[in-house]
Each structure stands twice: as C-alpha cells, then as structure tokens.
Amino acid sequence: MTLQLQMLGTGSAFAKNYYNNNALLITPDYTLLVDCGFTGPLAMYDLGRSFEEVDAVLVTHIHADHIGGLEELAFSLRSRGARKMTLLLAEALIDPLWEHTLMGSMYQEGKITRLEDIFDVRPIVPDMPCRLSRDLTVNLIQTPHIPGKLSYSLLLNDDIFYSADMTFEPELLTNLVRNQGCRLIFHDCQLEGPGVVHTTLEELKSLPEDVRSVISLMHYGDEKPDYVGRTDGMPFLEQHVVYPLQG
Numbered sequence: 719m720t721l722q723l724q725m726l727g728t729g730s731a732f733a734k735n736y737y738n739n740n741a742l743l744i745t746p747d748y749t750l751l752v753d754c755g756f757t758g759p760l761a762m763y764d765l766g767r768s769f770e771e772v773d774a775v776l777v778t779h780i781h782a783d784h785i786g787g788l789e790e791l792a793f794s795l796r797s798r799g800a801r802k803m804t805l806l807l808a809e810a811l812i813d814p815l816w817e818h819t820l821m822g823s824m825y826q827e828g829k830i831t832r833l834e835d836i837f838d839v840r841p842i843v844p845d846m847p848c849r850l851s852r853d854l855t856v857n858l859i860q861t862p863h864i865p866g867k868l869s870y871s872l873l874l875n876d877d878i879f880y881s882a883d884m885t886f887e888p889e890l891l892t893n894l895v896r897n898q899g900c901r902l903i904f905h906d907c908q909l910e911g912p913g914v915v916h917t918t919l920e921e922l923k924s925l926p927e928d929v930r931s932v933i934s935l936m937h938y939g940d941e942k943p944d945y946v947g948r949t950d951g952m953p954f955l956e957q958h959v960v961y962p963l964q965g
C-alpha cells in the first residue's frame with residue numbers, strides 16, 4: 719500500500735474510552751503524525767511505536783487534544799539524543815503554539831527560548847499543496863472551529879479530506895466531492911448536543927447521499943456504541959486499525 723491511515727485515537731477532547739483524535743499517515747518511506755494530543759505519547763506506546771519512526775508532526779490547531787503531547791514528544795527525542803522532530807504548521811500557528819502554550823512548560827533560559835530550539839519548524843502555506851514525500855502531498859485548508867482560533871483541515875493527495883475540528887461546511891464538502899474528485903472524507907463528529915464548535919451527526923446526515931457515502935466519522939464521544947447503525951451508512955473510524963487509503 720502506498721498510503722495507509724492509522725488513528726492513534728478517535729475520541730473527542732474529553733472522551734475516556736478513546737484516545738485523542740490523532741492520526742498516522744504511513745507511506746513506504748515517510749510517516750506523518752497529524753496532531754499529537756495529551757494522549758498521543760501513550761497511544762504510540764500502546765501501539766508499540768516510537769516517535770523515532772515518525773518523519774514529521776503536523777499541527778491542525780492549538781487545542782490540548784491536538785498539541786498536548788508535543789512537550790513529551792520533543793523532550794523524549796532530545797533525551798535520547800535523537801534529531802529534532804520536523805514540525806509542520808501554518809505560519810500563523812507558530813506564535814500561538816510557542817508563546818501561548820509550549821513556552822510555559824518548555825522554556826529554559828539560554829537553552830530553549832524559541833520553538834526552533836526544540837523542533838525543526840517548517841511553515842506550510844495554506845491553499846498550496848506541499849509535497850512531503852513521493853506518496854504524500856498535503857494542502858492546508860482553513861476551516862471554522864472557534865471564533866478567533868485558526869484551524870486547518872487537510873486535503874491529502876488532492877482526493878482525501880481530513881477535517882480538523884470544524885463546524886459544518888456543507889458547501890465545502892459537497893464541492894470537494896462533486897467538483898474536486900474527493901473520494902474519502904474523514905470528519906469530526908459530535909454525536910449528541912448542539913455542535914457549536916464541531917459538526918454534529920445530524921448535520922452530516924443532512925448531506926446528499928453522494929457526499930455522505932464517502933464520509934467516515936472520527937473525534938466522537940464515549941456514547942459512540944449507542945450510535946452504531948444510526949449514522950445513515952457513515953462508518954465510524956476505529957482507533958489503531960490500519961486502513962489502506964491508496965495503492
């Protein structure tokens with residue numbers, strides 16, 4: 719397989735039965751970690767995996783279930799004398815990630831004063847495909863989540879959409895499928911209550927059948943077992959299962 723997906727977790731931020739919604743995109747010669755939340759290091763450990771087999775970590779937005787494991791990731795590599803992890807993110811996220819988040823715990827006078835001291839920081843320009851390896855290209859698409867907080871979903875290899883946490887964007891999803899050849903959508907999904915900062919199951923169920931038919935659900939709460947068979951055919955992604963996506 720030239721591209722595989724393995725979710726480290728498929729849970730919503732405060733789920734207790736699922737790890738944080740973080741993903742490994744695996745190709746024969748390159749492995750990308752998409753987000754590393756506070757359960758990311760434990761999920762890697764439980765899978766028997768090491769951060770040393772990851773080529774880069776990409777951050778979609780600054781929430782603990784997406785970046786809370788970066789401190790352990792960076793310090794564990796550093797303590798082993800390994801390379802700095804490559805960190806891929808929109809330029810606009812660099813200051814919020816360091817100044818509002820990691821600096822508070824990682825700062826060391828004269829040693830760690832910038833994000834670049836602990837990561838090999840590689841900004842990605844949104845809306846411009848970035849080729850990471852022979853089999854993996856990523857395009858950041860800014861999508862709405864929380865007012866004032868930047869968040870970027872991913873278009874992978876031009877035909878796979880991976881949502882960051884986002885509110886419902888029916889025109890985007892429909893356009894991706896009908897006009898841009900998107901053949902798979904992995905979407906965050908709030909099963910109960912009003913969406914507010916996420917897309918709800920009811921909203922996704924309102925999409926036309928040709929769009930629904932390519933959607934798989936992730937970033938769900940502990941009530942997920944009650945919803946199996948009640949999603950109008952949209953399957954739940956399962957954490958730790960390896961899914962072939964291409965090849």
Ligand SMILES: O=c1ccn([C@@H]2O[C@H](COP(=O)(O)O)[C@@H](O)[C@H]2O)c(=O)[nH]1
Pocket residue numbers: 730731781782783883915
């Ligand atoms: O009222 C709230 C509740 C939670 N948060 C923060 O949001 C994230 C959870 O993010 P998701 O987008 O739901 O995955 C978590 O870090 C909470 O601290 C909030 O800002 N306001």
Ligand SMILES: [Zn+2]
Pocket residue numbers: 730731739781783784883937
């Ligand atoms: Zn989240």
Ligand SMILES: [Zn+2]
Pocket residue numbers: 779781863883
């Ligand atoms: Zn979020």
